[in-house]
Amino acid sequence: MSLIRPFPALRPAPGRAQDVIAPPYDVLNTEEARLLAEGRPWSFLHISKPEIDLPPETDPYAPAVYAKAAENLKKMLDAGVLKQDDQACYYAYRIIMKDHVQTGLVAAASVADYDTNRIRKHEFTRPDKEDDRVRQIEALNAQTGPVLLAYPSQPEVDSIIAAATQGHPEADAMSEAGVRHTLWVIREAKAIARLTELFDAMPALYIADGHHRSAAASRVCAARRAANPKHTGEEPYNYFLSVIFPHHQMKILDYNRVIKDLNGLSEADFLARVAAGFRVEDAAAAVKPVRPGEFGLYLAGKWRRLTIKSELIPADPVGRLDVSLLQNNLIAPILGIADPRRDKRIDFVGGIRGLAELEKRVDSGEMALAFSLHPTGMEDLMAVADAGEVMPPKSTWFEPKLADGMASHML
Structure with a gap:
């Protein structure tokens, strides 16, 4: 199995990214999400925070909430607001916040490599938060919250991704916080094969943000593997949605x-x-x-x-x-x-x-x-992860945040 692989992303239809993108589900409470989604029927918050479409007293972890997420996803698919690519691709993803620019790769990352700690962790997770993400993935049959990863900067990888951004972007949107999110599709077979090869040669990737999402993906994979007598390791559930940036471009705030x-x-x-x-x-x-x-x-x-x-x-x-x-x-x-x-x-x-x-x-x-x-340095985070240790609570605050809705991984 490869460390990463391309996949056919579910993403906003042309011209719809501005209608769709939303802050990550875990940086808003329900009331903030409800206000932000007001008058925005296609906001991804209707999928990532679906309790906003239910009565205010609804428990955000109630079964009805996950069912509502699935209903809202189907509605966006039926309306053509979201569309899935017809071939496996990588995607170049650029975020610009004021004078800070970082450009990385949207890819499916290996659960097996997460389980063996080649995709390295630096935080403890809470079972209740894992349970929430497991139920969300199962209800949607998709991973919609990307895990933010870092790779030790590799000049050839950096240059292939940079070359992909020279073309016309397939999505370009501005968040309510004034952060610009831009996506390009990498369809060319030679570039895809070379990126896969270069990542396979890396000793490790590092989770920057998304420990609960990656842990949930591992749990879903284990359950589906056990229930599938014809399991091959190639099924989509063996990989999880990630956006991977070179470590030197990552911005950690105090x-x-x-x-x-x-x-x-x-x-x-x-x-x-x-x-x-x-x-x-x-x-x-x-x-x-x-x-x-x-x-x-x-x-x-x-x-x-x-x-x-x-x-x-x-x-x-x-x-x-x-x-x-x-x-x-x-x-x-x-x-x-x-x-x-x-x-x-x-x-x-x-x-x-x-x-x-x-x-x-x-x-x-x-x-x-x-x-x-x-601020904690990215090299310090990597050193802790390499040592198999855990960071103290509230050690890192990554900015800018990824946007939910730019790309999802269907299982």
């Missing part, structure tokens, strides 16, 4: 922390304890860390710059991450938050919201202090 209280300490006592492990400097403006090991602290209307002492930085790939350094040397021992996954005293703010959001939440009195962090 993932910042806000905390409710000082754990019973006075401001002076807190700062004195921080100074045991960090150099503390006053700052005249909001601190956006410019290098690993540097942090911003916003407390009582004032910003400070913290720099961790070098002797506290371990060699292991998880321990040396900035999120780990802050957690292990300050948040846990000084603020008493040992389990950031479950402790209600801590919250997380994606870097897309800016440092003003940190100031707002502290100045309002909702939170007592905030920390700004340097």
